[in-house]
Amino acid sequence: MVLQLTWPIPRLKSFHRLQIILQHLRMSKHTDSVHEVLLEKKGCAGIITMNRPKALNALNLPMIQQIYPQLKTWEADPETFLILIKGTGGKAFCAGGDIRAITDAGKAGGRLAQDFFREEYILNNAIGTCQKPYVALIDGITMGGGVGLSVHGHFRVATEKTLFAMPETAIGLFPDVGGGYFLPRLSGRIGYYLALTGFRLKGRDVQKAGIATHFVESEKLPALERDLTALKSPSKENVAELLNSYHVKCKIDQEKQFILDEHMEKINSMFSASSMEEIMQNLKKDGGPFALKQLETISKMSPTSLKMTFRQLQEGASMDLQDVLTMEYRLSQACMRGHDFYEGVRAVLIDKDQAPKWKPATLEEVTDEVLDSCFKSLGSNDLKL
Structure with missing residues (x-):
């Protein structure tokens, strides 16, 4: 006896394809919650996405241990021309290091209190010495450890949502992640002011203070990313040119005086x-x-x-x-x-x-x-x- 199929073959195929797509979506949802960092190659670029939106993409040791080797691999890869880093969730690029975990380890005399800072600073140095153009999209809260992931790279793109601060003196720490390098190099004594008071800079002021290199509307970032990854074997100058073209077009708060000017x-x-x-x-x-x-x-x-x-x-x-x-x-x-x-x-x-x-x-x-x-x-x- 031959079992008659109730669906024509094409319908079955499309149903099967739908099952695969649904399964894939379920899987990617699952992997997103598991993977605190997403690492992917897109066009000419290696893309690092911090993926802990509920924790405002706070940086922990496992994330550092994934980012560092991948950064080094892309830096040595002749097919990767630029590296881009961003955060998920729309609220933060990276709000800092995972302080709670470090506190618990420090109290208990655990290794994490040594390992976290050691590996974080090694990553900061790798960003500061990276031979490929490194672009950080600092959209949203960027503090402490998030500053270390961005400020030492070639390009830092702020948006109207950017909130920058080094608030460490309020919790018995100091502005680390290379703060001793970039803060005294800002104009005048602004670096000392930011470091000692923890003053928060927002939006275009982050660029006016010399922390960000460019300012782009938050909603234009997906288009900017598409254009960056579509570049053909770009040099640092090509990347700068593209970022400049977006920066020049952005009119938000263009006339506004720098908040600390007066x-x-x-x-x-x-x-x-x-x-x-x-x-x-x-x-x-x-x-x-x-x-x-x-x-x-x-x-x-x-x-x-x-x-x-x-x-x-x-x-x-x-x-x-x-x-x-x-x-x-x-x-x-x-x-x-x-x-x-x-x-x-x-x-x-x-x-x-x-x-x-x-x-x-x-x-x-x-x-x-x-x-x-x-x-x-x-x-x-x-x-x-």
């Missing part, structure tokens, strides 16, 4: 000092509304972090990126050994009482000896680049 003279004079205490004296002496606001902000920060950051930027100004990262690794480990980092995370992220009890509690109590010990070589445990 304060730049004061920032440059008050933050030009030979010590953290002197900056505080300058602010008190000025006594104007802007100065008093900065005084209030800085007074809430960890005194140890403030002094550490001030010296980090002073020394970093004349170092190359590798030496800065080596110095910052020493500082990261000093923070892991200390009190303020755990207390800052408790006050800001865990209990959220915003009332950290810093030890020492004043700038004067953070002695040169304490500071010197933070900057001291770790011997065989030093970062090797």
